[in-house]
Amino acid sequence: MFPVDRPRRLRRTPALRRLVAETSLQPRHLVLPMFVADGLDAPREISSMPGVYQHTLDSLSKAAEEAVAAGVGGVMLFGVPRAEDKDAIGSGATDPQGILNRGLRRLKSDLGDSTVVMADTCLDEFTDHGHCGVLTADGAVDNDTTLARYVDMAVAQADSGAHLLGPSGMMDGQVAAIRAGLDAAGHHDVGQLAYSAKYASAFYGPFREAVGSSLQGDRRTYQQDSANRREAAYEVELDLAEGADMVMVKPAMSYLDILRDVANISPVPVAAYQISGEYSMITAAAQNGWIDRDAAILESLTSIRRAGADVVLTYWATEAAGWL
Ligand code: PBG
Helix, strand or coil, rough: CCCCHHHHHHHHHHHHHHHHHCCCCCCCHEEEEEECCCCCCCCEEECCCCCCCEEEEHHHHHHHHHHHHHHEEEEEEEEECCCCHHHHHHHHHHHCCCCCHHHHHHHHHHHHCCCCEEEECCCCCCCCCCCCCCCCCCECCCHHHHHHHHHHHHHHHHHHHCCCCEEEECCCCCHHHHHHHHHHCCCCCEEEEECCCEEEEEHHHHHHHHCCCCCCCCCCCCCCCCCCCCHHHHHHHHHHHHHHEEEEEEHHHHHHHHHHHHHHHCCCEEEEEHHHHHHHHHHHHHHHHCCCCHHHHHHHHHHHCCCCEEEEEECCHHHHHCCE
């Protein structure tokens, strides 16, 4: 007549729900991606990502200190060079005076080892064509020429004080090449958070504005096809064999099945990146009054953790850490 099994019993009060929660979300699980831009007098808000800024060196330092005070696990830095400093090979990426390397040195001197400073190791912010690598004469992204650029970029970032490098260009062999380059330069202790399963995604849209990039064409010849699941495991296995210290799945919310697969096979910590478009969608819906912003943020982050992420990169890292 009446149900004997009543799962609702354990949902009755907040204390009961807290007692039986299977997934936890703590400030240390969150990493804040940050943009530092060259030639700015003041921080500039990214219009497609309200609340996210291109920073000056000073505002970068202040925002990073706030993130650390909120308890985040780390920060991931992206550089935004001046348009006139971009070229075909992304020279600003390897120049010690390039904006990303200057930003890394600033964070190192301000924060030391009190947090984990990560760097995006990819050329697209620095190339005038917006691709993640060097192009051949007929416009294809040249894998092996690009690897040499990544090695130089990685060494410059390690020299500038980064703890972890995030190779995000999806070139074949990038983790092994960077590992060998770092070791040859004496940077044995600088690790790699490899963007192993990175999909070609429409949800990167707002990132183009964030880094002032106008991409010619698309990234489908090097980033993964959203139709593919098994291939993600292959990419992760390759990166592990090449020496990845952590592996990442990106984007997050449309790829939670991939994240679960990777979490099930990975012997190293797994990260997921809640990317620009995910941020902008929730922000825009909340601005229209269509969803409860804070609840949607916490639900999205909890879901990414539940799917298997040890670490979540999110533009809400500081704010969400403050709530937890
Ligand atoms: C490549 C890189 C991208 C992002 C992180 N690293 C852009 C891309 O691959 O197209 C996207 C991050 C985001 O959208 O929030 N440097």
